[in-house]
Amino acid sequence: MAEIEQKIEDEERPVGNMKVQVEVGGRGLRTRTMEIPVGPGTQTMKWLGCVASQRHALLAKPRGRMKMREKETAPEGFFLPEDIVGPNGRLGPGALIKDVIREGEVIRIDLQTEIKLDEINAPKQTPWQVAAFECGPAGARRRRGIESRHAIEAHEKAINEEVAKRTQGDERYRRAYAASALALKRHVPPPGSDYHVVVAGRVQDQEDLDAALDLDWPVLQRALSNLKCAVTTTAAEAFHDDLQKSYGALNALFCRYAGLGRIGVPHGASPQDLAHAAHLSRLALLKDGANDTSSDRDRVHRAFEGARRGRFAEADEDDAATVMPDTAALISRAEFIAALIALARTRDPGAPTLIDEAQAREETGDDIHGERPKHKKGAEAPASTIEALEVLATRHVGPLLARRSDPVVTCFDGAQIQDAITERATPLRRAFDYYADGHGLALGGFGSAVRASSLGELLLAEREGDRLLDDRCRAAFRAAQGGPDAGVALEVLVFGEFLEAYCVAAADLLGAESRARGMLLGLDLLSDLSVKLPGA
Numbered sequence: 001m002a003e004i005e006q007k008i009e010d011e012e013r014p015v016g017n018m019k020v021q022v023e024v025g026g027r028g029l030r031t032r033t034m035e036i037p038v039g040p041g042t043q044t045m046k047w048l049g050c051v052a053s054q055r056h057a058l059l060a061k062p063r064g065r066m067k068m069r070e071k072e073t074a075p076e077g078f079f080l081p082e083d084i085v086g087p088n089g090r091l092g093p094g095a096l097i098k099d100v101i102r103e104g105e106v107i108r109i110d111l112q113t114e115i116k117l118d119e120i121n122a123p124k125q126t127p128w129q130v131a132a133f134e135c136g137p138a139g140a141r142r143r144r145g146i147e148s149r150h151a152i153e154a155h156e157k158a159i160n161e162e163v164a165k166r167t168q169g170d171e172r173y174r175r176a177y178a179a180s181a182l183a184l185k186r187h188v189p190p191p192g193s194d195y196h197v198v199v200a201g202r203v204q205d206q207e208d209l210d211a212a213l214d215l216d217w218p219v220l221q222r223a224l225s226n227l228k229c230a231v232t233t234t235a236a237e238a239f240h241d242d243l244q245k246s247y248g249a250l251n252a253l254f255c256r257y258a259g260l261g262r263i264g265v266p267h268g269a270s271p272q273d274l275a276h277a278a279h280l281s282r283l284a285l286l287k288d289g290a291n292d293t294s295s296d297r298d299r300v301h302r303a304f305e306g307a308r309r310g311r312f313a314e315a316d317e318d319d320a321a322t323v324m325p326d327t328a329a330l331i332s333r334a335e336f337i338a339a340l341i342a343l344a345r346t347r348d349p350g351a352p353t354l355i356d357e358a359q360a361r362e363e364t365g366d367d368i369h370g371e372r373p374k375h376k377k378g379a380e381a382p383a384s385t386i387e388a389l390e391v392l393a394t395r396h397v398g399p400l401l402a403r404r405s406d407p408v409v410t411c412f413d414g415a416q417i418q419d420a421i422t423e424r425a426t427p428l429r430r431a432f433d434y435y436a437d438g439h440g441l442a443l444g445g446f447g448s449a450v451r452a453s454s455l456g457e458l459l460l461a462e463r464e465g466d467r468l469l470d471d472r473c474r475a476a477f478r479a480a481q482g483g484p485d486a487g488v489a490l491e492v493l494v495f496g497e498f499l500e501a502y503c504v505a506a507a508d509l510l511g512a513e514s515r516a517r518g519m520l521l522g523l524d525l526l527s528d529l530s531v532k533l534p535g536a
Helices: 002-009 045-060 065-069 127-133 136-169 171-185 206-226 236-258 271-280 294-311 333-346 354-364 385-405 407-413 415-423 425-435 443-452 465-479 495-509 515-532
Strands: 018-026 032-039 081-086 106-111
Touching: 018 045, 032 045, 045 081, 045 106, 081 127, 206 236, 206 294, 206 333, 236 271, 236 333, 236 385, 236 495, 271 294, 271 333, 271 495, 294 333, 333 385, 354 385, 385 407, 407 415, 407 495, 407 515, 415 425, 415 515, 425 443, 425 495, 425 515, 443 465, 443 495, 443 515, 465 495, 495 515
Parallel strands: 018 106
Antiparallel strands: 018 032, 081 106
C-alpha cells in the first residue's frame, strides 16, 4: 500500500503547490480520504472528480493472489462521479478549482455505483453528470428532452391541482368534468401516436385541426345525439372527413364569440353568443323587421339546451323544451358546433341566406332598402346530418367569414390583438358588463363606453364633434354585425361583437401609426376605465 501511495505522489502534476483534500465514496463503497495535488488549480471540477474516481479505484484494487480470492476484497471497479459538494454547496463541473476551492478545504465527491433507466430506457443522470458529460449536439438534445419532460410533468400537475380544487368546491363543475372525462376516455389515441392536443383557441395548422377534432369528437357525437341529429355508424367516417375540412372555419366562428381559452378560466359560448352567431349566419333570425321571430328564438334555445344536456346525469328528455336558458351557462366548442349543425338541419330551407342577401345588394346597390330577398318556394331541408353540415359550411359560416376580409377586421382577428384581449379579459369584461344590460350592449351604452374611455377626445375637439362621434360609433356598431340592413340589424352586441366594434372605433379615432397600435391603445384605455368604474 505504501508503494502505491508513493507512486501516486510521484505522478507528474501541474506547476504549483496547491493541494485539495477530498473524501471519495458512494453507496456501498468505502469512503476514502486523499490529498490530490492540483498545481495552480487551473483544472475544472470535472477533472478533479475523474482523477479522484480513478485513484479511489486504484487504492481499492486488492493485492496478492490470496487477497484476490477473498470476496470482501473483490475489485470494486471504476465509477464516474455524480456530484461534488464543497463547504458552500454543490460545485459545477465547469468551475475552475482555484476559483471555488481554498487551501485546506475538504471536498466530498460522490460516485455513481448503480445505473437506473428512465421511461425510454436511457441511463438516468444527475444534473451534475448532465452538465459534465452531455456535450455536443446529442447532449444538447438530451438536455432539452429532459427539460421538456420536466416542464410537461409540472404543467400536468398544475392542471390536475386546479381540477381537484374546482371539483371539490363546485358540484356543477364536478359533474361537468366527470362527463367530459368519460367522453375523452372513450377516445384513446393509437399507441405511439403523437397526440397533439389543442383544447381551445387558435389552430395553427392541419395538425392542430386534426387534434382539435379528435378531442371534440366524443362530445360532439353525444351532443348531436341529444339534438336528434345522430350520425349512423356507417356514415360516421364520412361525416368525420367532411367535418375535418370545415373545422377551421367553425372554430374561428366559435372563437369570435368565446375568445381564446385559458387554463383555469371558464371558456365557452353563452346562449346570447349562440343566438347572435345563428342570426349573423342566417341560421335563425332574432329580428326580421315587423315579422314574428319567436319560432327561431325557440329553435336557438332548444339547440343550446340540447347541446349541453348530456353533461348532467339528471337531465330529462324534455328539459330543453321546458327550462328557460341559463344565461350563466356556457357550451364548449364541440357543443357549439353541434348546435349549429342542428340549426342548419331544422332551418326553413326557403329562408334567405347571406348569399341571397349579397346577390340582392348587387342588384339594388350597396345596401338593401325595403324588403329583404323573398322566400324561396319548394326548397328542401337537409335530409341528413351530413347534408346539414354541408349547408352550414357553404351557405352560412363560409359567407359570414368571407365578409371578414376587410383589413381592419383582419387586424382585429389577428394573433396580436386576440392575445391582448385574452390577457385583459377580466377588465374588458367588467367594462362591458357595466354598460350592458341582461341582453347585451345597446348603441347608447357603446357610445358611453367610447366617450368614457377617451377614445373620441380628438374628434370631440372638432366642430360638430358630438354628431361626428355618434356617426362613427353607429358605423362601428353596425359593422360588428356584418353591416346588415335595418330590418335585421340587432339592437345589442354581445361581448365578442362589442370588442370588435370598440377596436374598430379605436383604430379609426386614435390616429395611431397603425391599426394594430390603435387597437392596442384602445384596449389599454378600456382596461384603465374598468378600474375606475363603480364596484371595481
